[in-house]
Amino acid sequence: MKAYIINIGDEILIGQIVNTNAAWMAKELNALGIAIHRIETVSDDKQDMIQALEAAFQVADLVLLTGGLGPTKDDVTKHALTAFFDTELAFHEPTYKRIEQFFALKKIPVTDLHRLQCFLPVDCTLITNPKGSAPAMWFEKEGKIAVAMPGVPYEMKALMTREILPKLAAKAIQGEILHHSIETAGVGETTVAKHIEHIEENLPSNFKLAFLPHLGSVTLRLSATGEDKVALQKAMDEQVGLIKAAIPDFIYGDNGEKLEEAIGKLLKSKGKTMGTAESCTGGFISHKITSIAGSSEYYKGSIIAYSNGIKIKMLDVQADTLEQYGAVSEQTVREMVEGTLETLGVDYAIAVSGIAGPGGERPGKPVGTIWTAFGEKGNIRTRKLQLGRDRLKNIQLTTTYSLNELRKFLLAG
Amino acid sequence: MKAYIINIGDEILIGQIVNTNAAWMAKELNALGIAIHRIETVSDDKQDMIQALEAAFQVADLVLLTGGLGPTKDDVTKHALTAFFDTELAFHEPTYKRIEQFFALKKIPVTDLHRLQCFLPVDCTLITNPKGSAPAMWFEKEGKIAVAMPGVPYEMKALMTREILPKLAAKAIQGEILHHSIETAGVGETTVAKHIEHIEENLPSNFKLAFLPHLGSVTLRLSATGEDKVALQKAMDEQVGLIKAAIPDFIYGDNGEKLEEAIGKLLKSKGKTMGTAESCTGGFISHKITSIAGSSEYYKGSIIAYSNGIKIKMLDVQADTLEQYGAVSEQTVREMVEGTLETLGVDYAIAVSGIAGPGGERPGKPVGTIWTAFGEKGNIRTRKLQLGRDRLKNIQLTTTYSLNELRKFLLAG
Numbered sequence: 001m002k003a004y005i006i007n008i009g010d011e012i013l014i015g016q017i018v019n020t021n022a023a024w025m026a027k028e029l030n031a032l033g034i035a036i037h038r039i040e041t042v043s044d045d046k047q048d049m050i051q052a053l054e055a056a057f058q059v060a061d062l063v064l065l066t067g068g069l070g071p072t073k074d075d076v077t078k079h080a081l082t083a084f085f086d087t088e089l090a091f092h093e094p095t096y097k098r099i100e101q102f103f104a105l106k107k108i109p110v111t112d113l114h115r116l117q118c119f120l121p122v123d124c125t126l127i128t129n130p131k132g133s134a135p136a137m138w139f140e141k142e143g144k145i146a147v148a149m150p151g152v153p154y155e156m157k158a159l160m161t162r163e164i165l166p167k168l169a170a171k172a173i174q175g176e177i178l179h180h181s182i183e184t185a186g187v188g189e190t191t192v193a194k195h196i197e198h199i200e201e202n203l204p205s206n207f208k209l210a211f212l213p214h215l216g217s218v219t220l221r222l223s224a225t226g227e228d229k230v231a232l233q234k235a236m237d238e239q240v241g242l243i244k245a246a247i248p249d250f251i252y253g254d255n256g257e258k259l260e261e262a263i264g265k266l267l268k269s270k271g272k273t274m275g276t277a278e279s280c281t282g283g284f285i286s287h288k289i290t291s292i293a294g295s296s297e298y299y300k301g302s303i304i305a306y307s308n309g310i311k312i313k314m315l316d317v318q319a320d321t322l323e324q325y326g327a328v329s330e331q332t333v334r335e336m337v338e339g340t341l342e343t344l345g346v347d348y349a350i351a352v353s354g355i356a357g358p359g360g361e362r363p364g365k366p367v368g369t370i371w372t373a374f375g376e377k378g379n380i381r382t383r384k385l386q387l388g389r390d391r392l393k394n395i396q397l398t399t400t401y402s403l404n405e406l407r408k409f410l411l412a413g
Numbered sequence: 414m415k416a417y418i419i420n421i422g423d424e425i426l427i428g429q430i431v432n433t434n435a436a437w438m439a440k441e442l443n444a445l446g447i448a449i450h451r452i453e454t455v456s457d458d459k460q461d462m463i464q465a466l467e468a469a470f471q472v473a474d475l476v477l478l479t480g481g482l483g484p485t486k487d488d489v490t491k492h493a494l495t496a497f498f499d500t501e502l503a504f505h506e507p508t509y510k511r512i513e514q515f516f517a518l519k520k521i522p523v524t525d526l527h528r529l530q531c532f533l534p535v536d537c538t539l540i541t542n543p544k545g546s547a548p549a550m551w552f553e554k555e556g557k558i559a560v561a562m563p564g565v566p567y568e569m570k571a572l573m574t575r576e577i578l579p580k581l582a583a584k585a586i587q588g589e590i591l592h593h594s595i596e597t598a599g600v601g602e603t604t605v606a607k608h609i610e611h612i613e614e615n616l617p618s619n620f621k622l623a624f625l626p627h628l629g630s631v632t633l634r635l636s637a638t639g640e641d642k643v644a645l646q647k648a649m650d651e652q653v654g655l656i657k658a659a660i661p662d663f664i665y666g667d668n669g670e671k672l673e674e675a676i677g678k679l680l681k682s683k684g685k686t687m688g689t690a691e692s693c694t695g696g697f698i699s700h701k702i703t704s705i706a707g708s709s710e711y712y713k714g715s716i717i718a719y720s721n722g723i724k725i726k727m728l729d730v731q732a733d734t735l736e737q738y739g740a741v742s743e744q745t746v747r748e749m750v751e752g753t754l755e756t757l758g759v760d761y762a763i764a765v766s767g768i769a770g771p772g773g774e775r776p777g778k779p780v781g782t783i784w785t786a787f788g789e790k791g792n793i794r795t796r797k798l799q800l801g802r803d804r805l806k807n808i809q810l811t812t813t814y815s816l817n818e819l820r821k822f823l824l825a826g
Contacts, residue, residue, distance in 0.1 A: 013448075015437065015439030015443060018432075019436070030427045039425065041435070043451075052451075181429070189485060190484050191524075210423055210424060210457070221424065276717075282700055282703025283696030283698070283715060287697045289695070290694075290696065291805060293804055294772070296719050301718050301723045301727075302715075303714070303716060304689075304699045304716070306709050309758070313756075357706070386518065388519075
């Protein structure tokens, strides 16, 4: 079964709202083994919609539409579908009764617009909307299925989850689709690709490998299609195994796991705690760690020491050290980690000090020079990063690299 | 000028990522008066892409593409465009030199994949990518324009802002076009709209007003087109003046200025310093402030007190206070501000403590209950926020609201 998703609405075309419906629908359909051939956003225009439907059904046997089902004049989806499937509109009493009850509860008067909304296509199955007034419409003709839903995310999701996905599952084709993502950090797309080139070249023909680069990390996504789910899962496990064996040091998780989650798991399993001391990252490492629900279990806090005075006062960095080596130095970040372990009373710590830029260059220390230290009492490692001139990128990269260094340290320890 | 946006990538079609590029691009193109006829997501497949290009140019004279420009095997955009525009690939020395320098800085070896990436279409204008290795490609043939950019949002945005939008503006607009953005914070889109309804209704016919809502803030963008630049600027100043007079309390800046920049300006003009103490925001306030270049001039640091122990030890919060009122209380954030002013030796401070969620509910304190305090020695204000259940959203909203409260405090003082 090949599917099209058509999202209707000028508000998307003018960039007023981000189309989050499509991603949610695509994920759900993929889980049923229904491949999305294309996602389109079309304006609230009857002719455009009809043209989009014609083009879609050239390749797809299923078209899911969202939007344009409201009571206002710019909601023309039902007119387009009525024309496309060559049927007509008729007043639908049960829907009108539902709307009356629905609005009675909300103490909102029912208007002519709502009456107009109850003129619905006769040649389709109407699916009651548990969260709103506009029912979904299921058209089926000569093996082609079109399902129109409201664009309001929670209405669409309720209709999909309770009614439409189960109906589609029943029809869902013989054939399975599997995805597995492998999360890597610390190296770029090309480095990862280089290391698994031989695996990529020998992938079974029913497999696809995609590289999704982020700042300081890369997601590898394997997709496979086949008949037998069990055999497919076995083949997937094999390929995942091959990749994991080829680049063990780069990999920190699976299927969308975050670096800060991986660290959280490691710390919880050890029953240990951590803290941070940040200069140039200015709290971004702390933000990443605390963006994970439940992080207070293992994360105690951070000292954002943006001035030397605070490095000395709160982190017990020696004035001599700052004097002799500067704030951006291996010696300073080492003392910052020691200070964090001591002051916050944590088991592990990360410290960072660098020149995020665009200014702040010092002799022998160009913009993008960053020192990070990480470890535990009596066992502190350091690493120097030489990054670019983009302040925010430097902050984000330093955060990812530092978290990844601590993760590797926790694994080794 | 009619445009198509084509986003390339299976990761969108399987719902792994939400397509945020399209909304950003659509917003920017609309500002130039370029209407988006359709937004499509197409798979990493050469034939699909060619078919999509053919269909797009049936109605559009401009097609903007993102994605599929990386060095890996699943990046086939340049091959599709080369075929569509009937040209060929050739090794592009300057791009290779750039990549060599680019990676030399990062001490990353240049691989064959990078060489492969430098085989680029001969019949197009290459636009250097300031944030990455893959250049943008500008094709122009028989009045049809296709521009291909990387899919990585910050690379796409940098290329659009610096190179592509100006080039398109020159082509799209006969006459002059002016934009002015007014940045507001602290109230929602509908509240802002309500307050300037009368101005919006009486806008000159050559003016357009757009509301761009963000988390906790709203950008008002005025766009005007006309023949005479001077007259246009005069009319623009008038409308901006009207709006600023109508909602002075909501406005903190112009043309993309950030709340944290506005605070920086105020502190610099006063020659004063500030610090923060964060619990539930976990460093995000500090991150925002330090994301501004030169912030070390007025920002000294922060204490991320994620545990009560650290609130007591580093911020001198009384154990009794935590005992009696809890960590999420007006009394606690007040003492956190006092502690910050004292410990960090700063003139102004913000403190935050709350339940970011999704867990952590306490009797009388549902998820989303957040207290923020701000001020200076002897003059500390507090505010309670009652937000939702989304952890990250709560962190971001609390940050925006707290920064805005301090901004208003600095203005008043």
